Amino acid sequence: MEFCDDCGSMMKTDDDVWVCGSCGAEKPRDADSEAAMTSTAEREDSEVVDMSDVDEAEIGPTTTVICPECGHDSARYEMKQIRSADESETRFLTCVECDHKWREDDH
Template identity: 85%
Template structure:
């Protein structure tokens, strides 16, 4: 992963250069430096996981929270770190009644 020297955004490769999608800054790629980077390319042996036969109780814990769609008071939840490590995790909810999904951020 490479970050922009100008604005700090994550850069993407375009042939022989790194390009910032935010400000357009470009810099040449360095093969020696990139040899230490980890690739996030999809694995060829990965497959889709069929969750249709999984009992709702096995998917995750539930909590008491009001669904903004149907008003039901119970939802499954999971926590994920989607921002920088020094910020709190984001809670993702799925209503057990209607299946509506939403998220709640700590600020």
Template identity: 75%
Template sequence: MEFCDDCGSLMTPQDGVWVCPNGHEKARDSEKEKSMVTTEGQESSEVVDMSDVDNADIGPTTKAICPKCGHDVARYEMKQIRSADESETRFFTCVECDHKWREDDH
């Protein structure tokens, strides 16, 4: 990854130079790029079969009422999807009907 010295944006390689979304350019350094790590070719299209896994074994659960079926247990995970000074968003999946919903702090 290369970041723009002027604005801090992520740069992409184009025609032998690094270019940021704001139009700033920086010369490419082939020696420096040898140590860069790429995600190219690391994508996995392998499907994981979870059909034989018990719901209790798939992450933590909590008491939460499913808005679809009314069941009171759901798996959850928390993700930071907004700026760092905002609270995390909680994502729930009902263990009974697999309905998914989210809960934000306001």
């Protein structure tokens, strides 16, 4: 990923140059520096992590919340920033009883 030196926006590739979608600035691509970058395609090919031998206590914190699937009152949760930085984080929950997954956003 490359960022524009002029305005700080994320740049996209166009043949042998990086082009800023916001201000139109261009800079030449450098094969050596790009070799160190990780692409989305490389991350998608990663192996599936086997969590079957992991102790429940090591998976993450729990909270008191009613599962919409089974009604159990406890779930593991993880907070992730999936929207822009000025928006609140999204809480992803997994029921400790039935493993139902859902998310909660602030509205």
